[in-house]
Amino acid sequence: MALARVFEERGFAEVIPPSIESAEVFAQGAGSGAEALRAVDRNGHLLALRADFTAQVARIAATRLSGVSPLRLYYRGSVVREAAAASGVPRERLQAGCELVGEADAGADAEMVALAAASLLALGIPAGASRIAVGTVGYFSALIAAAGASPRLARALTDAIDRKDLPGLTLLCTREVAPGKARDALLMLAQPPRRQAEASALLSRASDLAPGEAASAALQRLSSALELLQARDLGAELEVDLGEVRGLGYYTGLVFNLYTAGAPRAVGGGGRYDTLLGRFGDPRPAVGFSLDLDALVPLARPA
Amino acid sequence: MITIALPKGRTLQATLERFASAGLSPEEDFASTRKLIVAARGVPARFLLLKDPDVPLYVERGAADLGVCGLDHVLESGADLLVPLDLGFGTCRLCLSAPRDSAVARGWRSGESGAERGRSLRVATKYPRLTARTFARRGVPVDLVPLSGSVELAAVADLADAIVDLVETGRTLKENGLVVIEEILQVSARLVVNRASYRLKLEQLLPVLERVGGPA
Numbered sequence A: 001m002a003l004a005r006v007f008e009e010r011g012f013a014e015v016i017p018p019s020i021e022s023a024e025v026f027a028q029g030a031g032s033g034a035e036a037l038r039a040v041d042r043n044g045h046l047l048a049l050r051a052d053f054t055a056q057v058a059r060i061a062a063t064r065l066s067g068v069s070p071l072r073l074y075y076r077g078s079v080v081r082e083a084a085a086a087s088g089v090p091r092e093r094l095q096a097g098c099e100l101v102g103e104a105d106a107g108a109d110a111e112m113v114a115l116a117a118a119s120l121l122a123l124g125i126p127a128g129a130s131r132i133a134v135g136t137v138g139y140f141s142a143l144i145a146a147a148g149a150s151p152r153l154a155r156a157l158t159d160a161i162d163r164k165d166l167p168g169l170t171l172l173c174t175r176e177v178a179p180g181k182a183r184d185a186l187l188m189l190a191q192p193p194r195r196q197a198e199a200s201a202l203l204s205r206a207s208d209l210a211p212g213e214a215a216s217a218a219l220q221r222l223s224s225a226l227e228l229l230q231a232r233d234l235g236a237e238l239e240v241d242l243g244e245v246r247g248l249g250y251y252t253g254l255v256f257n258l259y260t261a262g263a264p265r266a267v268g269g270g271g272r273y274d275t276l277l278g279r280f281g282d283p284r285p286a287v288g289f290s291l292d293l294d295a296l297v298p299l300a301r302p303a
Numbered sequence B: 001m002i003t004i005a006l007p008k009g010r011t012l013q014a015t016l017e018r019f020a021s022a023g024l025s026p027e028e029d030f031a032s033t034r035k036l037i038v039a040a041r042g043v044p045a046r047f048l049l050l051k052d053p054d055v056p057l058y059v060e061r062g063a064a065d066l067g068v069c070g071l072d073h074v075l076e077s078g079a080d081l082l083v084p085l086d087l088g089f090g091t092c093r094l095c096l097s098a099p100r101d102s103a104v105a106r107g108w109r110s111g112e113s114g115a116e117r118g119r120s121l122r123v124a125t126k127y128p129r130l131t132a133r134t135f136a137r138r139g140v141p142v143d144l145v146p147l148s149g150s151v152e153l154a155a156v157a158d159l160a161d162a163i164v165d166l167v168e169t170g171r172t173l174k175e176n177g178l179v180v181i182e183e184i185l186q187v188s189a190r191l192v193v194n195r196a197s198y199r200l201k202l203e204q205l206l207p208v209l210e211r212v213g214g215p216a
Helices: A002-009 A053-062 A106-122 A137-147 A151-162 A166-176 A181-188 A196-209 A213-230 A293-299 B012-021 B052-060 B071-077 B103-110 B128-138 B151-156 B171-175 B195-200 B202-212
Strands: A020-022 A038-040 A046-049 A071-080 A092-101 A130-136 A237-240 A254-260 A268-272 A286-292 B002-007 B037-039 B045-050 B066-070 B082-086 B092-099 B121-125 B142-146 B162-167 B178-187 B189-193
Touching (some): A002 A106, A092 A106, A106 A130, A106 A286, A130 B195, A254 A286, B002 B012, B002 B202, B092 B151, B103 B178, B128 B142, B128 B178, B189 B195
Antiparallel strands (some): A092 A286, A268 A286, B082 B189, B092 B178
């Protein structure tokens, strides 16, 4: 498998997590675990079919591989999720991905974005056919905190920003968020993405509106990662989108999604999750990504 | 090449005008041709003519990059889409309505569902998903009667206790002896965009979005 070779060349070792495990492992994952296919065993324990590799790899890294730093792990296999009825998305999907544990700097973020881009090429996706939308969860979380938004309002804002629903977002903000920098910044998040070359204006505007340390730090961090990526030939164009706020609940910093011509939705994505390992007793920073092989393999150029 | 899904319903004309102002017009007039897919004049784009409720799925699954349809169909479809623009036309309301002087019409505001004892409220609608969600939020059990048209009749002919349907002027309701009990949703035409197209064809789509949005 060409993909495994790319991962191994870059120092990643394969990890094979179980296909069934305690449902609790997935609780913070895809849709807060609600999408996992669950069943009760004869002892009354709630189990789930693997709904997300990252949570499993985090558990393994935090327990059996605790103390080994940094860790570079890759996996391949299927995940099972309850998709919306008639959405055309099968329950079981093939994935492959990588996780880098124990490295907290922007260099690690850039390494994983670059590896994701290289993976697409290794799968036979032509150079130039893909785009990577990069954002940061940190900025949005800081805005939510600064605006003092309730969990309900935070969910509504996330949904509106995720759908680029500027009219809906404007309505929510006027009705429920106090005027100020945080509100102006939130409204900016539904703006269209910018290609990397034009992103600096967007980032400096976001920075002007940053309501505090945390928001500024998140942007600073994103800029450093982008700078590192600029120096590389990724074979895919980068777009900066601060409205890239959807995804698994455990992301804390940089997030990215991969789009490839011919696929109607993201074909992969990832990000930084610095608090997930702590849930399993070994607080260490980590960053990773996964690829939707079912979507990507049909798009590969015939060799 | 960008593919645009047009709704063939009552908002078609207004939709075409907006696209025309963005420099996108069909080569042939949809009113005179039987073709369902027509190229745009002079630019690498094409138009698909669809029934309004089909627009969200065409766009979600990437058969069209963008499209126009009412917020009612966007939400009813449950499609995973971007909805960057409210086009401002095609406005109406999605309402719960019932026969004047019925138990539902009398009891709803005071918290009574108006259902017969021992039975869930029977509600006829073309919008089963939106209706189910509305009643679930209120905690009122509902017996959904999914129909494809002439929904008002269901309440009059005793197929249902109430209906959930679009109200534009209120005339159809009035002539059939129904009254609005509650407004569920303010509807207007939305521009919807496929998630991947929005990223991959950003340079082509942004100018269209800007101009279709109009002076709003």
